[in-house]
Amino acid sequence: MRSFTDTASRKWVLDINVDALRRLKAVHNIVPASLGDRQFIARLYDDPIYLVDVIWTLGQDQAQKLGISDEQFGRSLGGDAIEQAIDALLGAIIDFFPKRRRDLMNQALTKIQGLQNRALAAMEKHLANDAELDAKVDRMIEQAIQEEMAGGTVGGQTSTSSQVSSASTPAP
Numbered sequence: 585m586r587s588f589t590d591t592a593s594r595k596w597v598l599d600i601n602v603d604a605l606r607r608l609k610a611v612h613n614i615v616p617a618s619l620g621d622r623q624f625i626a627r628l629y630d631d632p633i634y635l636v637d638v639i640w641t642l643g644q645d646q647a648q649k650l651g652i653s654d655e656q657f658g659r660s661l662g663g664d665a666i667e668q669a670i671d672a673l674l675g676a677i678i679d680f681f682p683k684r685r686r687d688l689m690n691q692a693l694t695k696i697q698g699l700q701n702r703a704l705a706a707m708e709k710h711l712a713n714d715a716e717l718d719a720k721v722d723r724m725i726e727q728a729i730q731e732e733m734a735g736g737t738v739g740g741q742t743s744t745s746s747q748v749s750s751a752s753t754p755a756p
Contacts, residue, residue, distance in 0.1 A: 585597050585598065585599040585676065585679070586598050586599075586671075586672035586673070586675040586676040586679065587672055588668035588669045588671070588672040589665065589668060590657075590665045590669075591660045591661065591662060591663065591665045592660045594650065594652075594660065596639070596643050596646060596672070597643075598639065598642050598643065598672045598673055598675075598676040599676060600619075600642070600676045600677050600679065600680035601680065604642055605680075607641050607642070607644075608638065608641055608642070611637075612637065612638060614638070619677045619680070620677075620685075620688075620689050620692065622692075622696070625674070625693070625696060628670055628673065628674070629670065629700070632661075632666055635669065635670055635673070636657070636658050636661050636669075638673065639661075639669055640654050640657055640658075642673075642676075643657070674693055677689070678690055678693065
């Protein structure tokens, strides 16, 4: 059994067993063969709503004992709790299978996580070292400031100073 803690500091235990698989199949049409599928795992990572719905299906009994609705559960998952939840779910899925398949799934998950980490590292490096992007943003900011100052625009709208004509001004 695997566990994670939500943002309200509640501990949730995830256990995949035949009964849990029946519920997953009935609610989400998730069959045992799809648990190790790359598309299924990618969807868990890419779609936090789907992830939370799957975990909710597995944790409904716990939630009922705690008097927590699915909306409250959803509100308590974000940020690091989401990462903990997906790690717990994937660990529980792997733990369900017999050793031989479990070993293969561990290898596949390690590979997927390694690829994700490499992709994130490449994005971080690109953003940190992208002088062209920094220069482009600086130019856009400078241009916006110059347009504001030169054009008399405020927030994209032209400001007009209202001068009253002498014809409409009453004589003293």
